[in-house]
Amino acid sequence: MTDLSRHTPVSGAAQRPAHSPTTAWGLTGLLVVLYTINYGDKVVLGIVARPLQEELGFSASQIGLAGSAFFLAMAIGGFLAGTINRFASLRWALAGLAIAWGLCMLPIVVWAAFTVLIVSRFLLGLFEGPSSALIHTATYSWHPAEKRSLPGAFITSAAAISKIVLAPALGYVVVTYGWRWAFIVLAGASVIWLGLWLAFWRPGPYGDEATNGGNTKPTSLVHWKELMRTPTFLGGMVAVFSFYTLTSVVLTWLPTYFELVLGYSRIQANSLFGVPSIVAMIALFTVSFLADRLMSRGVRARVFRAIVPGAALLICAASMIAAPLIPTPALVVVTVSIGYGLGTIVYPLLNAAISEICPRDRLAGTLGFFLAVMTCGGLIGPFLSGVIVDHAATPAEGYSTVFQLLGLLTAIGGLSALLFVHPARDAARINAIQNSRGADASTGV
Incomplete structure (x- = not known):
């Protein structure tokens, strides 16, 4: 087992500090709530897509473009996570981002126009971009390296919670x-959430802020490029990119697919939107509990950082390719739900894999880059799907093509995880580089 503390010169006591599990899990829960709001901001576009088309005359391509604008900005913002973490504490970084999210919800309420939708979604994506890496960094600061799958699963489950709880609730609000009012x-x-965060948050014992006394200046002797060239980073990046492309399409288009192609009512479609997430939560917590x-x-x-997520992506790929060939709507929902649900385990498992190869003071920046590249899948997914559907002879034909293309991409991601992800091997290499440079520095070489 690789402990992140090996990368940082800390005492033995600091490697396994005493702390309250109640506090650790309570603050993890608070971060889950923030990530749920984060995903609610994403899924709301899918919830209001049909009303926007009906009231304002937006086309599928325009809705897809708004979704892609969000993910473009989110990718750009993700690259800033390391910089934000260097100059601001986790408390104030996440507080500022939460305020910005709320403000970005309001322009479309006042000025309902396509340009306003694009600009507000772009700004929202820019402010949400750094949040994933910072939320994971804050969560990991309360849990040791070998026990990060389960807390990571709770963070990832925010996506499922948003679709199980928020999507039907927002659908009811819209109807x-x-x-x-969904944006309000x-x-x-x-x-x-901001009030609760400022009242209760404090840095965890396994994080860089606690071990360095709040100093955010990097002390690691390992360069960013060396972390990002490891097979674990590159293989994991391809894997999460492939599945996030699928996720972005699900967030933007699945309710519309259920309504237009499968024939469900709008309320039914919004409610069924949560079914894949129920499967995802079962898979997330079962696999992550066993992993830890x-x-x-x-x-x-x-086993749990490469083989399990790789196999899950291959099963997901098979389900996406098979779904358009199934004639029964209920069975399509089941097939998509199983494939998507199993695929979601790649997020906590591969994020934990990245945390195992990183020095503590490089974690936020490395995760930020990793997740920003992952988010790039959202740039092409929603817009390309909208274009394919708009130009297909029927919506059913268009969505069939979309599902099968996503299946092929996800299969590539699964093979990438199986072949290249190996955190113990790559952590040993990073440790060797760190120790070598530390020895050179101590001897004046």
Whole structure:
């Protein structure tokens, strides 16, 4: 097992500090709430897509372009996570981002126009971009390296919670009060969370802020490029990119697909939007619990950091390719749900793999780059899907093509994880580089 503390010259006591599990999991829960709001900001576009088309005359390509604008900005913002973490504490970095999210929800409420939608979604993506790496960094600061799969699963489950709880609730709000109120509700949620965050957050014992006394200046002797050239980083990046492309399409188009192609009502479609997420939560918590339990007992990291996520992506790929060939709507929902649900385990497992090869003071920046490249899948997914659907003879034909292309891409991601991800091997290489340079520095070489 590779402990992140090996990369940082800390005392033995600091490697396994005493802390309250109640506090650790309570603050992890608070971060899950923030990430749920984050995903609510994403899924709201899919919830209001049909009302926007009906009231404002937007085309599928325009809705898709708004989705891609969000993910473009989110990718750009992701690259800034390391810089933000260097100059601001986690408390104030995440507080500032939450305020910005709430503000970005409001322009479309006041000025309902396509340009406003594009600009507001772009700004929202820019401010949400750094959040994933910072949220994971904050979470990992309260959990040791070999026990990060389960807390990572809780963070990832925010996507499922947003679709199981928020999507039907927002769908009800849209049907009952109009689409504008969906954005108002999300803005209010950011404000409420901000108050709780400022009241309760403090740095965890396994994070860089605690071990360096709040100093955010990097002390590692390992360069960014050396971390990003490891097979674990590159193989994991291809894997999460492939599945995030699929995720972005699901967030933007799945309710519309259920309504237009499978024939469900709007309320039914928004409710069924949560079914894949129920499967995802079962898979996330089952696999992550087993990963932490078995890795703590000596099972090789590669089993749960490469083999399991790689196999899950291959199953997901098969389900996406098969879904358009199934004639029964209910069976299509089941097939898509199983494939998508199993695929989501790649997020906590591969994020944990990256945390295992990184020095503590490089974690936020490395994760930021990793997740920013992952988010680039959202640049092409929603817009390309909208274009394919617009130019297909029928919506069913268009979505069939989209699903099968996503299946092929996800298969490539699964093979990449199986072949290249090996955190123990790459962490040993990074440790060797760190130790070599430390020895050279001590002898004046």
